[in-house]
């Protein structure tokens with residue numbers, strides 16, 4: 661059981677790295693080739709909320725383990741799994757407890773999937 665969790669985390673880190681490489685690539689792409697005018701209007705909000713359930717909280721190490729659904733933020737994309745995230749601000753952990761259903765945002769901060777917003781689902 662412990663081993664399969666470790667495998668999940670490994671897979672997760674890999675997809676994060678892949679995303680980073682991809683993002684770097686697109687930065688170098690020729691923006692002139694994009695037809696901005698013809699792009700459908702879509703929300704530009706950076707808050708791509710993901711849903712999950714709290715499995716463990718570690719205030720000392722500023723981390724949280726979440727069983728999460730699909731994540732698709734501006735810098736992180738991954739399928740559903742249970743994994744540990746870094747937390748940007750320890751204060752985010754004060755409002756949640758194990759078992760809570762939460763909505764959260766994940767961003768790639770220095771190569772680490774980091775929870776930047778976290779709130780209990782009502």
Ligand SMILES: [Cu+2]
Nearest residue numbers: 672738741743
């Ligand atoms: Cu994950």
